[in-house]
Amino acid sequence: MDIVNLNDAEPFTTKDGSEIRELLAHRNSAIQAQSLAEARLPPGASTTAHYHPKTEEIYYITHGQGRMQIGEELRDVSVGDAIAIPPGLVHQITNTGEDTLRLLCCCAPGYEHEDTVLLDL
Template identity: 50%
Template sequence: MEVRALAEQPPFTTKDGSTIRSILDLSNAPVDKQSLAEATIPAGGETERHWHKDSEEFYFILSGTGSMEIDGETREVGEGDGILIPAGAWHQIKAASDLRFLCCCAPPYRHEDTYFE
């Protein structure tokens, strides 16, 4: 059985600029098909616009508000919103207030699968 406490996971910065704490991923568990992490972006912050060749992502907003852009379409997002980011889609999230969300990637997140303009 694999159980990981969020509070025990060290934060790191991804290639897109968000601060992540991996809950279950390739670095800390024998995962094969997905990863789960908590991401935070301070008010006024944003990720760098990017895309993933392999990974489809789900974001689930735990707290805060912001705007999510996917392939040129932008929507306001907030607590309780789930967001699908298809593999290959350009995307960026901007925080209007401190933003905290879960990020699930399938296949698991890898720095090498993050591409920029």
């Protein structure tokens, strides 16, 4: 049985610039086809605009508020919002609040730096 507590997950910075704590993935569990991580962005920070050629993502906001851009669409997001990000769509999230923005990121297949293409918008 694989159980990882958020407090025990080592943080690292993804290619898009967010700090994540990978909870379950092929690197630390029996999970092979997806990954679950918590990402954190300080107030005023944004991820670098990017897309994933292969990976679909779900973001689920657990703390704070932000502005999500997927393609040309821009929406405000807050606690309880789940965001669908299909493969190949350029996306970026910005923390618009005064507290750290925290979100769960589900990726299928699991997150890999190699499947992240950064853009300069």
